[in-house]
Amino acid sequence: MEEKPPSGNSKSKLTLPTDFPKLLSQVDMAEEDRYPTGINELDRVLGGGVVPGSLVLIGGDPGIGKSTLLLQAASSLSTSGKVLYITGEESLRQVGLRAGRLGLKTNEIYLACETNLEYISEYIKKVSPRVAVVDSIQTMVHPDVTSAPGSVSQVREVTAKLMHHAKEHGTSIFIVGHVTKEGTIAGPRVLEHMVDTVLYFEGDRHQSFRVLRTVKNRFGSTNELGIFEMQGQGLVEIENPSAMFMARHPLSTAPGSVVVPSIEGTRPLLVEIQALVSSNSYGVPRRMTTGVDHNRVALIMAVLEKRVGMRMGSSDAYVNVVGGVRLLEPAVDLAVALSLASSFRDAAVPNDMVVVGEVGLTGEVRPVTSLERRLKEAEGMGFKKALVPCTGIKKMSLPDVQLYSIDTLVEAIEVALQG
Numbered sequence: 015m016e017e018k019p020p021s022g023n024s025k026s027k028l029t030l031p032t033d034f035p036k037l038l039s040q041v042d043m044a045e046e047d048r049y050p051t052g053i054n055e056l057d058r059v060l061g062g063g064v065v066p067g068s069l070v071l072i073g074g075d076p077g078i079g080k081s082t083l084l085l086q087a088a089s090s091l092s093t094s095g096k097v098l099y100i101t102g103e104e105s106l107r108q109v110g111l112r113a114g115r116l117g118l119k120t121n122e123i124y125l126a127c128e129t130n131l132e133y134i135s136e137y138i139k140k141v142s143p144r145v146a147v148v149d150s151i152q153t154m155v156h157p158d159v160t161s162a163p164g165s166v167s168q169v170r171e172v173t174a175k176l177m178h179h180a181k182e183h184g185t186s187i188f189i190v191g192h193v194t195k196e197g198t199i200a201g202p203r204v205l206e207h208m209v210d211t212v213l214y215f216e217g218d219r220h221q222s223f224r225v226l227r228t229v230k231n232r233f234g235s236t237n238e239l240g241i242f243e244m245q246g247q248g249l250v251e252i253e254n255p256s257a258m259f260m261a262r263h264p265l266s267t268a269p270g271s272v273v274v275p276s277i278e279g280t281r282p283l284l285v286e287i288q289a290l291v292s293s294n295s296y297g298v299p300r301r302m303t304t305g306v307d308h309n310r311v312a313l314i315m316a317v318l319e320k321r322v323g324m325r326m327g328s329s330d331a332y333v334n335v336v337g338g339v340r341l342l343e344p345a346v347d348l349a350v351a352l353s354l355a356s357s358f359r360d361a362a363v364p365n366d367m368v369v370v371g372e373v374g375l376t377g378e379v380r381p382v383t384s385l386e387r388r389l390k391e392a393e394g395m396g397f398k399k400a401l402v403p404c405t406g407i408k409k410m411s412l413p414d415v416q417l418y419s420i421d422t423l424v425e426a427i428e429v430a431l432q433g
């Protein structure tokens with residue numbers, strides 16, 4: 015009988031590399047040197063500078079300042095190595111004018127107006143820069159892909175190719191991506207899994223604050239914030255955001271205002287939350303939030319209604335985080351609840367008090383992480399009282415802050431709204 019060839023015979027011709035698979039213990043684990051960008055707030059969100067060969071996506075609404083930020087970063091990076099800036103959206107003159115307006119040093123920045131990926135690949139090989147900027151991914155065209163620039167397949171292919179260049183040449187590449195609401199045009203969302211780091215540049219266009227947030231990072235922690243102010247001479251770093259938020263908005267004694275020591279990423283940040291609850295005599299009650307999650311506010315209002323007995327179901331309610339920051343952590347729940355309760359009762363929370371805690375569905379107040387660091391920040395800014403969850407209080411050295419510990423939302427309201 016004829017012998018059958020063993021299954022998968024064709025694979026036996028593969029020549030495997032002799033040293034693979036490798037033992038993990040034999041892999042070089044030395045941390046790679048990072049390049050500081052010269053912009054501390056940007057370095058912070060990157061996890062301590064630019065990692066060689068990494069691909070970083072910066073997303074943001076149109077006109078928020080993405081090109082400005084990257085040109086400023088390119089300028090300071092170019093003092094210690096070559097930088098290639100590729101723009102598919104602006105003319106050389108436009109970029110030149112911006113650099114002039116921002117007063118930037120541009121000696122080692124190579125500039126190219128190009129959208130064809132083949133040329134871009136050649137430019138990267140020719141200049142061999144340490145860092146390249148591609149502004150923006152939606153304008154770039156991969157010649158082998160027939161669909162229009164900005165389509166899902168185009169941005170995917172272009173990004174894959176750029177990733178290849180980054181890993182092959184060790185060039186760190188920053189990609190700009192416009193956030194688009196229409197499903198037909200590819201936004202940065204479809205690229206998030208492909209790149210090493212995703213940063214979002216946020217802010218209210220009518221205000222000058224800009225927040226750079228880490229959404230994903232293969233080389234550092236996420237939710238890290240970098241805070242800037244957009245001024246005539248470009249983006250200026252804000253080193254002590256708590257001081258700035260508090261200074262710009264003198265502490266209010268009006269009902270509805272509460273200050274929370276929030277932690278976004280690794281940095282404590284004192285922010286004021288404002289609420290307005292007003293009766294609505296006609297139609298469906300309006301609910302509007304800026305800076306906090308809409309659904310979370312709805313949940314907190316339901317808890318206030320059911321567990322505290324505040325009938326605000328038919329009232330309009332507005333909640334706003336002052337300064338244009340977005341607060342994502344549940345530790346701000348209690349401050350949101352108290353701002354709503356304070357406005358509803360028309361009784362102010364003492365203006366030297368900070369409030370922190372997570373609110374549960376049964377009206378209980380749960381502990382938060384890093385309580386001492388939050389309260390230290392508040393103490394540093396001159397706050398004298400803190401309303402905190404009972405559980406989780408350890409011995410803390412806060413000589414200037416009086417702690418009020420509470421277990422439930424009902425107790426919190428009793429303590430904070432005495433006046």
Ligand SMILES: Nc1ncnc2c1ncn2[C@@H]1O[C@H](COP(=O)(O)OP(=O)(O)OP(=O)(O)O)[C@@H](O)[C@H]1O
Binds near residue numbers: 080192246
């Ligand atoms: N002469 C100026 N003085 C002060 N600020 C300016 C000036 N020109 C532009 N700006 C600011 O810069 C912002 C635009 O920045 P930039 O072009 O970096 O944004 P972008 O996110 O790259 O926008 P796009 O989506 O168009 O690429 C403007 O919204 C404005 O606030």
Ligand SMILES: [Mg+2]
Binds near residue numbers: 081082103
């Ligand atoms: Mg731009």
